[in-house]
Amino acid sequence: MPMHLAAFLIAGNAAHSQGLWRHPASTPGGFLQLDYYRHVARTLERGRFDLLFFADRLAVSTRYGEHHAHGIAVGDQDATRLDPLPLLGALAAVTRHIGLGATRSTTYSQPYSLAREFATLDHLSGGRAAWNVVTSVNQGEADNFGLEQTLPHDVRYDRADEFLDVTHKLWRSWQADALLLAPDGRYADAARVAAIDHAGPHFKVRGPLNIPSTPQRSPVIIQAGSSDRGQDFAARWAEVVFNIQPDLARMQRFYDDLKGRAQRFGRQPGEIKVLSAVMPFVAGSRAHAEELREQSNALADPLVGLSTLSSHMNVDFSAHALDAPLADMQVSGIQGLFKLLQEVSSQRQLTLADAGRLYAQGVLVPQVAGTAGDIADWLEHIVAERGADGFVITPAHLPRGFDDFVAHVVPELQRRGSLRRQYSGRHLRQHLSRPA
Ligand SMILES: Cc1cc2nc3c(=O)[nH]c(=O)nc-3n(C[C@H](O)[C@H](O)[C@H](O)COP(=O)(O)O)c2cc1C
Numbered sequence: 001m002p003m004h005l006a007a008f009l010i011a012g013n014a015a016h017s018q019g020l021w022r023h024p025a026s027t028p029g030g031f032l033q034l035d036y037y038r039h040v041a042r043t044l045e046r047g048r049f050d051l052l053f054f055a056d057r058l059a060v061s062t063r064y065g066e067h068h069a070h071g072i073a074v075g076d077q078d079a080t081r082l083d084p085l086p087l088l089g090a091l092a093a094v095t096r097h098i099g100l101g102a103t104r105s106t107t108y109s110q111p112y113s114l115a116r117e118f119a120t121l122d123h124l125s126g127g128r129a130a131w132n133v134v135t136s137v138n139q140g141e142a143d144n145f146g147l148e149q150t151l152p153h154d155v156r157y158d159r160a161d162e163f164l165d166v167t168h169k170l171w172r173s174w175q176a177d178a179l180l181l182a183p184d185g186r187y188a189d190a191a192r193v194a195a196i197d198h199a200g201p202h203f204k205v206r207g208p209l210n211i212p213s214t215p216q217r218s219p220v221i222i223q224a225g226s227s228d229r230g231q232d233f234a235a236r237w238a239e240v241v242f243n244i245q246p247d248l249a250r251m252q253r254f255y256d257d258l259k260g261r262a263q264r265f266g267r268q269p270g271e272i273k274v275l276s277a278v279m280p281f282v283a284g285s286r287a288h289a290e291e292l293r294e295q296s297n298a299l300a301d302p303l304v305g306l307s308t309l310s311s312h313m314n315v316d317f318s319a320h321a322l323d324a325p326l327a328d329m330q331v332s333g334i335q336g337l338f339k340l341l342q343e344v345s346s347q348r349q350l351t352l353a354d355a356g357r358l359y360a361q362g363v364l365v366p367q368v369a370g371t372a373g374d375i376a377d378w379l380e381h382i383v384a385e386r387g388a389d390g391f392v393i394t395p396a397h398l399p400r401g402f403d404d405f406v407a408h409v410v411p412e413l414q415r416r417g418s419l420r421r422q423y424s425g426r427h428l429r430q431h432l433s434r435p436a
Helices: 034-046 069-074 086-092 111-124 139-142 153-171 228-237 248-265 286-297 302-313 335-346 354-361 372-384 401-415 428-433
Strands: 004-010 051-055 098-104 129-132 218-224 240-243 274-284 368-371 390-393
Touching: 004 034, 004 240, 004 248, 004 274, 034 051, 034 086, 034 401, 051 086, 051 129, 069 302, 086 098, 098 428, 111 129, 111 153, 153 228, 218 228, 218 428, 228 248, 240 248, 248 274, 248 372, 274 286, 274 372, 274 401, 286 368, 286 390, 302 335, 302 354, 302 401, 335 354, 368 372, 372 390, 372 401
Parallel strands: 004 051, 004 390, 051 098, 098 129, 129 218, 218 240, 240 274, 274 368, 274 390
Antiparallel strands: none
């Protein structure tokens, strides 16, 4: 059952697993060094992943206790994040095939500069750039960019729609054959380079872009919105959609919903790849894999999780008692994830502290522990049952988390014909459009 694979990374101390930086198998402080990322990127390319991508946020956590000290002191998910785009530029130089994705916010960027950043990456990587479009939910980010408050939810998506419209116009402002480089002195055919003259409620941009048409023409668009409006946005623009769902039934619901929406926007369902997040623990025996899972989860501190949760949900959870239930709480941040957390909490009768621990373990990403065969079975089953087109593999620790997956699970998937043995296309969009 062919599947697509993306790797989830944060250019910092954590991933979904927030004990990552202090896991005994992680390289201490490696996340500040290029060698660490080079090793990870080359490993993933050896494992024939479609792409690696860096999540991002534009603030340390400030909601929990309304102060940055809490998240910084314990190293929560937002404590350190290098800027992913310069990092991807460096990784483009040490890889040849793997797609390179970075998160950028439509609320805190300008279309012209963002179009340049991704056009540059697409040229320098030979057609491997991807943009994870986020609208940014959190007050700490607003505080860093001169807004009193985050924009209201639907205004964020209005701005994002216009942002995507403008950037796509900019990426097409040079026709593919406009650059001439003719020995007689004609640099480019000016008739094939046009201003875009965009004027809308949020942006006014003349264009054209100051970068010729790139190998992919535009970066692959990734999105992970979970609200109704967010899923419409994904159905309209995205080529890859990430989601976090704890079980097959929920994955299937999300998958069907999104593919149906895509059709309503005049797109073929196959044009959008839905990738579901999973955290694997692989070992030679199930018992050993379970031990690895327990070792990782034991590092999850409820306060680390609650600090991250406060940042994701834009709510100060320190205002609630640690033994309070989550049932009645309202949030303005990532509502889909919070609803899920409430459901899981009421099923398992979790307190706020338990929910914090769970969140620190992996932001509700399902964990799968077993032999390479077990993990391959699990992944194949999800794809066969139309729960996903592939997976966002998220590591419990680094770089060993990906070393182990690529050494053991990847060959098993390849043996079964579920994962490419070689890259066949040159560009990321080609990896995604061909059976893996
Ligand atoms: C796998 C995954 C990765 C995400 N990465 C980021 C990220 O890097 N930065 C960010 O601000 N939000 C990130 N999000 C949040 C979403 O982009 C989105 O803002 C959130 O789900 C709220 O959207 P909604 O209002 O449509 O529900 C991520 C979500 C998921 C499921």
